[in-house]
Amino acid sequence: MLAQRAKLTACLVVISVFEMACLGEGSVEVKLQLPEDPDLSPLQLNIGEVTLMTEMPGEPAHSQSQQVLDVSDGVDLGRIDVGDDVKLTLSMASPSQRLVGFGRSAPVSVEADSDVVVPINVRRPFVYMTGGLNITVFDSTQDQESADYQSAIGVGGSPVLVAPTPDGADLAVVSVGGNGTFLSLVSTSTHTRRDEIPPVALGPYPTDVAVSPDNRFLVVAHEENPGGQGGLSVIDLAAARSGASSIQFVPLAGVGGVVVSNERAFALVGRATDFGCPQDVSSVVAVDLNSGATGPTVSFDHGIHDVAVARDGHTIVVADSCDDSLISIDVDDDASRVPLASLTDASAVAIVNDRVWGVGTKAPTLTEGARLELVSIPVSGNMDEMTRVALPPAEERAKSNSFNTPGQRAQQVLDADALIAYELAVVPGAGHIALLTRSVFQGEESGDLGGFPIIPQMELRSWEYLLVNAATTSIVQRQRTKCTVEWDSFSLPWLDDWECGSLPEQDVVAAPGYEPLKISVLYGAK
């Protein structure tokens, strides 16, 4: 009888467990928050595949892709693990596998028995460039042949710095105008300034802007100048979005660049900007974003061109053109400087997830001009996973205006003698890399006709924006924003009137043009 009772009790347990199992299953609904302006929407493009990447703390990210005919019909993206702090990344690719849409969620909790709606701002991965009268917008989903591959955003004043917020909602734009330096927000949904938010007045001489990955802080770097103090303006982004301004200023001399983790900013003091190995002395100073306290400081006995910060918040990678390498440094342990990859004249660096992208310049040879070289390697430094590609040698053309007869022309093809990529931004997924370059092309005097040279000695300088396909190294967008040419008239050359020519694949901004200052990519990395 006792045995029978025990068995009956076991049955009770069974019933209880059975009832638990009857509870409903949870689900995750990804709510696409698309641009209000349909011309900016990824859904205007041909989408062939949707990929969802899931990241959970302490676990490797994994992705799943779904072929689609029409995203508007809804897409079943499979299943995801339950857990806390789950980050969802959604990417949309064209049938040719080009990224046409991207979005990233805030961390969410996925539960086994609850329905969760996850809003994601889904945007085209636009490239934003400053330096002109407006923000120039390049649509990285389009090739240059497309008529609408570029557009412009007017914000008032001259925009000098731009950085998208990591949630994909806004562009933080620093402009300089008659009213001084100010910060404004531009909606990525409409590509118009958010007029409901008053501009935030800033100190002068801004050099860089960055937003913390958690969207809490917006940091503007300032150079020291007689008219203003150098340092960092640390701005509460939520307050700025609500129309209030809360700025904490951290004085630091000569800040030329800044990158930001969730807790700290890393100010690049004494930033090198010229070709090759500069004589300047640089340092990277960590600044606590909550308290404004500075330190530790990583010092260099030469100039550093660029710095990026890894997701762990304490590993920085610098582009060191004097050591011709990308160097990983734990800022909390200055002794640990680990060369990640050799890279001649390394000038810019970015970190995408856990991978470092760097750009440097290979010196010209007797037969070829200088060329850019891109290197990619995990932050961990695993050499087996390093990729290295060289772009075609840079060249420009100088065109003679000395001929008046139709059908005649003279062009001088010039190889680059000096070349630097001073800005690098990586499109989400790292399929494309955006660069700003500055080049110098020197041409020797040549020809002799009656004791006078036919072509004079000349120097051409150009500034270009490039969008490079990282897999094929082909340049899919190329715009020269400024070009100048000077020549030696004192030698009384036969051809004594020159201007910059253009290459067949080069889009050219009409003279006088402008020198681009900064680029950034929506949801991209710098």
Next chain:
Amino acid sequence: MIRARYRLAQLVAVALVLLGALPALAQKPNPKRKVAVLEFRKGSAALPSAAAISAKLLRKQTSLEVMDADDARKKYGSHLGRDVFACQGATRCIARIGRKLGASEVLLVGVSEFGDVILTLQRISARNGRVLTRIAEALAHDAEPTAKAMTRYLKRVMPKSDFIRYGVVRIKANVNDAEVFLGDHRKGVTPISPLRVRAPATYKIHLTKPGFVPFTASVDVPPEAVVKVEPTLVPRTTPAWYKRWWVAAIAGTIVVGAVAIGASSLQGPANDVPVRIPPQ
């Protein structure tokens, strides 16, 4: 508590009869379609049993007609591996092999290395070579995915419906007009048509009729099987059912079965949930 125990003891009236496979369920895609699981390696000897495990798990957890590498080689010939390799992952080429195998789909299990070991699962339509779904996972060199992890991957790449299986509960009571409840849901009155239910699962069956002692039973329904339940509702005027001589004799058998059900149910709630983009 005593009363509850007595009710549970009513399980004596249940008889389980497995009647074999059910007809294919009318769904798209066909949950019983033939799927060939093929392997493609590119410069990697890692995960030597990824394809075999995938086939084994699909066999176990779905109703698909799964063709593993051995089955495929028998039908296609010994040059199967060479031909798959020659395709170099091109889906139209893989689809041709799938058609020769008579499969509706090919699950191409790819193993390559790019620093980490990259495991890819592609569901390819044999009809047109279209990639229906695909996933990629990066694994450490020495990490062989567990069956649980592989199941998770498979659930991402294969349609959810493939993992939904059904069984049938056929209830034949000794009286008409008794109300039938499956869990908390009223399903009708006896005589009642066979009930199609998700399987494998455990269900509480409850029958009630005025003037009769209610009947409650817990049944384990395996996938694609029919579980026959023959409840006997005893009029309240007759001697209490538990005083009958055969109660103790049969209770033991049923309770042992129920304990087994408990063990499977104690695995806890689902560790993953569906995710989708709703229509815009």
